[in-house]
Amino acid sequence: MIINLQKFIDREKPVWDELDALLVRIGREPYGSFDLEELKRFHYLAERTSADLVHIREMVTQAELQAYLESLVSRAYGEIQEKQASSMRFRPIHWFISVFPKTFRTHLRCFVMAVMITLIGCMFGGGAVLFDTEAKAAIMPFSHLHGDPSERVEMEERRDEIKMEGKAAFSTQLMTHNTKISILVLALGISWGLGSIILLFYNGVILGAVIADYLIAGEGVFLTAWLLPHGSVEIPAILIAGQAGLVLGGAMIGWGNRLSMKMRLRQIVPDLVTLIGGVAVLLVWAGLVESYLSQDHEPVMPYWIKITIGMIELILLFSFLGLSGRTFRRAKAGDILMAGDENE
Amino acid sequence: MKTSKFHTQNIRTPEGVVFSLLLASPIVRMLAWLIDALAITAATTLLQWLLLMLIVISPDFAFALWFIIGFILTVGYSIAFEWLWNGQTPGKRLLRLRVVDENGLTLHFPQVVVRNLLRFVDQLPVFYFVGGTASLLNSRSQRLGDLAAGTIVVRQPRVAAPDIDEIGGAKYNSFSQYPYLEARLCSLITPREASLAASALMRRNEFEDTARLTVFRELAAHFQGLVKFPPEVTDDISDEQYVRNVVCSVYKLADKGAGKQ
Numbered sequence: 001m002i003i004n005l006q007k008f009i010d011r012e013k014p015v016w017d018e019l020d021a022l023l024v025r026i027g028r029e030p031y032g033s034f035d036l037e038e039l040k041r042f043h044y045l046a047e048r049t050s051a052d053l054v055h056i057r058e059m060v061t062q063a064e065l066q067a068y069l070e071s072l073v074s075r076a077y078g079e080i081q082e083k084q085a086s087s088m089r090f091r092p093i094h095w096f097i098s099v100f101p102k103t104f105r106t107h108l109r110c111f112v113m114a115v116m117i118t119l120i121g122c123m124f125g126g127g128a129v130l131f132d133t134e135a136k137a138a139i140m141p142f143s144h145l146h147g148d149p150s151e152r153v154e155m156e157e158r159r160d161e162i163k164m165e166g167k168a169a170f171s172t173q174l175m176t177h178n179t180k181i182s183i184l185v186l187a188l189g190i191s192w193g194l195g196s197i198i199l200l201f202y203n204g205v206i207l208g209a210v211i212a213d214y215l216i217a218g219e220g221v222f223l224t225a226w227l228l229p230h231g232s233v234e235i236p237a238i239l240i241a242g243q244a245g246l247v248l249g250g251a252m253i254g255w256g257n258r259l260s261m262k263m264r265l266r267q268i269v270p271d272l273v274t275l276i277g278g279v280a281v282l283l284v285w286a287g288l289v290e291s292y293l294s295q296d297h298e299p300v301m302p303y304w305i306k307i308t309i310g311m312i313e314l315i316l317l318f319s320f321l322g323l324s325g326r327t328f329r330r331a332k333a334g335d336i337l338m339a340g341d342e343n344e
Numbered sequence: 345m346k347t348s349k350f351h352t353q354n355i356r357t358p359e360g361v362v363f364s365l366l367l368a369s370p371i372v373r374m375l376a377w378l379i380d381a382l383a384i385t386a387a388t389t390l391l392q393w394l395l396l397m398l399i400v401i402s403p404d405f406a407f408a409l410w411f412i413i414g415f416i417l418t419v420g421y422s423i424a425f426e427w428l429w430n431g432q433t434p435g436k437r438l439l440r441l442r443v444v445d446e447n448g449l450t451l452h453f454p455q456v457v458v459r460n461l462l463r464f465v466d467q468l469p470v471f472y473f474v475g476g477t478a479s480l481l482n483s484r485s486q487r488l489g490d491l492a493a494g495t496i497v498v499r500q501p502r503v504a505a506p507d508i509d510e511i512g513g514a515k516y517n518s519f520s521q522y523p524y525l526e527a528r529l530c531s532l533i534t535p536r537e538a539s540l541a542a543s544a545l546m547r548r549n550e551f552e553d554t555a556r557l558t559v560f561r562e563l564a565a566h567f568q569g570l571v572k573f574p575p576e577v578t579d580d581i582s583d584e585q586y587v588r589n590v591v592c593s594v595y596k597l598a599d600k601g602a603g604k605q
Binding site for chain 2: 004005006007009013016017047050051053054062063064065067068070071073074077078079081165166167168169171172173175176179180183184186187188190191195248262265266269270272273276
């Protein structure tokens with residue numbers, strides 16, 4: 001059956017035009033600027049245009065009109081079927097002190113796994129340098145670490161003033177470089193986690209080799225004072241990026257999860273963004289500390305101060321990750337404090 | 345929801361209405377990326393010139409800014425544009441492409457971030473080899489970032505409401521002199537044939553002269569095979585007018601000339 005096309009278009013075109021205008025407006029303004037009547041009207045227009053599409057497809061099969069109505073319906077569908085308000089206000093402080101640590105704890109198993117992989121890498125790198133001194137040159141990618149640690153310490157401790165020149169550029173270079181590495185660690189999780197595991201392991205190998213090299217040379221205190229102030233934040237940040245990579249890898253593999261891969265990925269995408277966002281914030285802090293504190297040594301910067309600051313940072317970081325965002329409540333029957341995440 | 349072999353993604357709404365999204369091919373996406381890469385390069389070059397002036401005042405501060413803004417430009421460009429422009433970057437907007445949720449829904453911010461962060465893998469080892477290979481192998485042309493974020497890139501050509509006047513209903517439809525033949529034509533013609541004829545009339549100005557003559561000759565011959573109108577109605581009209589009469593009869597388009605008779 002072919003309907004009267006002229007009459008149909010004359011009757012329905014005002015509806016399509018009104019829907020088109022509303023869709024353009026929605027693209028420009030959030031829903032907050034619409035009142036209830038306008039939203040109801042929008043819903044009605046979208047439903048009516050959908051019905052027109054069905055009508056035109058079954059009764060007329062007019063290609064141009066069908067393409068036009070499909071474009072209207074597809075645009076309206078995306079807006080109407082949306083479950084969450086895209087204009088929801090982002091609260092950065094709440095996100096960092098509550099959402100980020102909660103997400104970290106939700107995927108704690110992946111973090112522990114990232115730590116284990118890095119530790120195995122450390123043992124491998126440390127062992128290689130311990131048993132084969134020539135392995136150092138092959139393992140360490142940075143040429144400034146190829147020399148004798150004692151000579152470096154002697155040279156560093158010869159400086160008698162703190163130079164501020166170049167520190168701002170150095171800190172931003174560290175922040176951006178480390179953030180890019182962290183993103184790569186996360187992104188490689190798409191290879192069923194294998195890429196993230198390899199990068200974490202390799203990172204561990206370098207770290208282990210540096211630690212072993214300085215310990216063998218008897219420069220343990222220098223090493224601790226050098227690495228701890230920024231490493232206490234930077235290394236956990238890279239491990240959290242590895243955690244995110246393993247979360248992504250886990251969703252790809254889907255062990256013990258009956259959902260489809262598509263659904264598994266859909267579930268973890270917000271968590272990946274939260275984790276990598278938190279990592280970026282931590283790396284900004286680590287970059288500042290590495291540039292403005294870690295590179296200054298005795299006599300101008302006493303080692304005990306640097307080590308103390310590093311220890312405090314480490315304790316604060318893991319207290320924050322372990323406790324922040326938890327809700328404490330008293331048990332009814334006694335005075336024992338109960339702690340838990342709101343979503344637990 | 346299913347993907348057809350013609351690079352479209354069909355989506356069925358809860359109400360049972362089916363509509364299709366046109367998937368963008370990897371080649372068009374690459375062109376959009378080239379435009380964006382040019383825009384980033386231009387912005388970076390401009391930044392270099394501005395920072396050169398700042399170096400005179402403080403080289404340290406200038407280089408710090410260089411690292412930060414360079415990072416924001418390369419990593420944040422696509423994220424910012426796709427979020428603010430609802431799935432479009434300048435390159436995508438120029439080529440009428442848009443990133444959408446694979447279920448046809450509006451993009452969420454985490455989806456935008458994840459699909460763009462996974463560029464770090466998609467662009468390995470050079471020139472998006474990994475992402476390009478993935479999108480060539482994927483039926484919905486998804487690179488790895490799209491797979492992880494649950495997104496697709498669709499083509500959104502400008503679709504205007506069809507103008508029925510383009511068919512030319514103002515002219516007199518001589519077929520209406522024979523209502524029983526007109527009714528027979530309506531019962532024999534398929535909706536697809538009618539749509540094809542209407543499309544040909546609406547696009548008549550897009551054809552070259554010889555192509556237009558060929559198209560309307562073949563269409564007229566086909567419709568003449570369905571119903572034979574008397575020679576006094578058909579002898580003096582062109583093939584195009586014959587097809588126009590068919591469309592006006594089938595779709596019952598208003599015969600504006602009828603009132604003047």
